[in-house]
Amino acid sequence: MLNIFFIMFAPLCLFHLYRIIKGPSVWDRLLGLNLFSINMIILMMLYALIKDIDYLLDLAIVYALLGFISIVFIARFIQRKGKI
Amino acid sequence: MMNIHEIIGSIFVLIGLVIQLFGIYGIFKYEHFYVRLTLSSLIDSAGLITIIIGLILYKGFGFATLKLGFILLLMLLLNPLSNHILGRGAFLSNYHPERQGEK
Numbered sequence: 001m002l003n004i005f006f007i008m009f010a011p012l013c014l015f016h017l018y019r020i021i022k023g024p025s026v027w028d029r030l031l032g033l034n035l036f037s038i039n040m041i042i043l044m045m046l047y048a049l050i051k052d053i054d055y056l057l058d059l060a061i062v063y064a065l066l067g068f069i070s071i072v073f074i075a076r077f078i079q080r081k082g083k084i
Numbered sequence: 085m086m087n088i089h090e091i092i093g094s095i096f097v098l099i100g101l102v103i104q105l106f107g108i109y110g111i112f113k114y115e116h117f118y119v120r121l122t123l124s125s126l127i128d129s130a131g132l133i134t135i136i137i138g139l140i141l142y143k144g145f146g147f148a149t150l151k152l153g154f155i156l157l158l159m160l161l162l163n164p165l166s167n168h169i170l171g172r173g174a175f176l177s178n179y180h181p182e183r184q185g186e187k
Contacts (some may be wrong), residue, residue, distance in 0.1 A: 001086070001094050002142070015108050025181070027117055027174045031124050034096060034166055038128055046153065049143055057151035061158065069091055072169055080171035083171045 006046045013039050028077060030071065037067035088185050089141050103131040117181050123169025128163040 019032030041060050048056035066082060087093075106125035111120050136156045140149055 001090065003098055005094075005101070007091070012104060015112070019111065023116075025179065027170060027179060028120065030170055031117075031120060035124060035127060035171070037158065038132060038163070041155070042132070042168065043141060045136070049139060049148065053180065054148055054151065057148060059157065061151070063153055064158055064162065068166055071166045075169050075173040079177045081177070 002033055002046055002050045006043065006050065009039065009042055009046065030075060030078075033074075034067070035062065037071075041067075052064075089144060093140075097135055098133035098138075100131045100138060103127070103134060107131065111123030115181070117174060118171065121167060121174075123166060124170075126145060126168040128167060129160075132159050132163065136186045157182070 007025070013036060016032050016036040020029050020036065023029040044056055044060040045076055046062065048054065067083055104127050107123045110123040110126075114120060114123070133156065136152055136159070140152050140156075143149060143152070
């Protein structure tokens, strides 16, 4: 059953990639980046549960923290126009 | 033959998938950035929380449940914060999409 969910969740990355490539402004692109990292976390959790590999969940935690940090600092960088 | 907790977990994951599809449809439908931000926070909080609860119910009690619960706690803290930071940054840097066509 989890294999079917993996196949159903994987094409949603394409919509977020379309939002990153063709967003009208830079804020839409950042929103697409946030959604893409969320979808990758879901795919990593599904793969860890399919293959019974527990340490991939640790990698999912690290990826969540890195996505949050990148969103915060890129948004701050753009908001202050080059000065952090 | 599936157990009862696997069936309930699969239903929860399907509900999360439907919420994500609604959010993606809304992001493609509306052009305004702040409306898109609302739908993005819908995907981030409601969809992801439902999917993680479904995976916990699917897997049953074990060591993976602890890590999934930690991811759930982390997502409850961090995702509304990141959406708030996006909206705050866009508002404070004078990004108003509805005023673009009037000039």
